Amino acid sequence: MNKIVVGLSGGVDSSTAAAILHNQGYDVVGLTLWLMKGKGQCCSEGMVDAAYICEQLGIPHHIVDMREVFQTHIIDYLVSGYSDGITPLPCSQCNKTVKFSPMLQYAREKLGVDKIATGHYARITHDPTSGRYQLRRAVDRNKDQSYFLYDLTQDVLAGVVFPLGEKLKAETRQIASEYNLKTADKPESQDLCLIESHGSMREFLDRYIAPKKGEIIDATGKVLGQHDGVHHYTIGQRKGLGIAAAEPLYVIGLDPVMNRVIVGDRTTANQIECTVGRVNWVSISEPNAPIRAQVQVRYRSTAVDVTVVPLANSRVKLVFDEPQFSITPGQAAVWYDGDVVLGGGIIEKPAPN
Numbered sequence: 001m002n003k004i005v006v007g008l009s010g011g012v013d014s015s016t017a018a019a020i021l022h023n024q025g026y027d028v029v030g031l032t033l034w035l036m037k038g039k040g041q042c043c044s045e046g047m048v049d050a051a052y053i054c055e056q057l058g059i060p061h062h063i064v065d066m067r068e069v070f071q072t073h074i075i076d077y078l079v080s081g082y083s084d085g086i087t088p089l090p091c092s093q094c095n096k097t098v099k100f101s102p103m104l105q106y107a108r109e110k111l112g113v114d115k116i117a118t119g120h121y122a123r124i125t126h127d128p129t130s131g132r133y134q135l136r137r138a139v140d141r142n143k144d145q146s147y148f149l150y151d152l153t154q155d156v157l158a159g160v161v162f163p164l165g166e167k168l169k170a171e172t173r174q175i176a177s178e179y180n181l182k183t184a185d186k187p188e189s190q191d192l193c194l195i196e197s198h199g200s201m202r203e204f205l206d207r208y209i210a211p212k213k214g215e216i217i218d219a220t221g222k223v224l225g226q227h228d229g230v231h232h233y234t235i236g237q238r239k240g241l242g243i244a245a246a247e248p249l250y251v252i253g254l255d256p257v258m259n260r261v262i263v264g265d266r267t268t269a270n271q272i273e274c275t276v277g278r279v280n281w282v283s284i285s286e287p288n289a290p291i292r293a294q295v296q297v298r299y300r301s302t303a304v305d306v307t308v309v310p311l312a313n314s315r316v317k318l319v320f321d322e323p324q325f326s327i328t329p330g331q332a333a334v335w336y337d338g339d340v341v342l343g344g345g346i347i348e349k350p351a352p353n
């Protein structure tokens, strides 16, 4: 029988993915990575529901303690990023470093299994001409998680199955009810698991970074107000500045060295280009000339037309057709051709003038 390891977080998506594969005749093994203590689906509470699902399906359940790896690669990465005045995106990093590679390694080395599955909403196809696996958007565009998966390698894509890639979320819940899964009516998890377990990003960061009062200035250096730590701000933020002004003001820069938050009107928060580092070309090999694509600069932003200019050392320059609002260093830029993820990377801080 075909063996497959399913990553179980204790949520409805991964439970249903496991049930679908089990029903298709796969010999399914549940695997939960213990990432944090506390509430939430990646936490100790999620393990209990994952264990229940494995009992229900009559499949083995393995738990791997990954708390140290999560602390080093996600928590420390976030804290140092926010301290440096960027807004890091933990999820793509978590998928690459904490979830997919370790799960595949565990499946291969400890269980002798070469396929893993997760409840992600995305699709993988294989192009026989190029010999490459292609990562694609999910059929359910509202749940599509391909943005968070741009950093997966060909080796990982070769070993991964996404049973929910063709499903709508409503269908997943219906399948979960049909199988009587305990998790069928579990509420949606938040986009960011750390918010679920800590209340808010602010509460999470306040545990690690001490408040430090500083000035809020405009682009000419005029002092407009006070802040209590640059880590509380993100590029494009409008709310919570505490400044009365004739027109709405947005955060347009963060200067951790001078401990300053720089604000400006909406037009000053627009950019026509940016550079991106740590680029991974997913579905195609790195081109040697500029290509046209559609880029998403945040998880929930709309993909917009762009020219992607390859640079040396796994970097690219993105030149947008129209100026874009709130290009945020630390977030991922992911570029697509239709529903195929071509590549992605981390938006860099603009070079000082």
Ligand SMILES: Nc1ncnc2c1ncn2[C@@H]1O[C@H](COP(=O)(O)OP(=O)(O)OP(=O)(O)O)[C@@H](O)[C@H]1O
Binding pocket: 006, 007, 008, 009, 010, 011, 012, 013, 014, 015, 031, 032, 033, 034, 035, 041, 042, 043, 099, 117, 118, 119, 120, 188, 189, 193
């Ligand atoms: N701690 C974990 N251990 C093993 N697999 C995990 C873990 N966390 C997430 N996954 C896998 O990654 C997928 C996507 O995780 P994400 O955190 O985005 O949750 P989700 O979309 O709400 O899914 P779910 O409803 O299964 O929690 C999950 O469906 C699961 O297969």
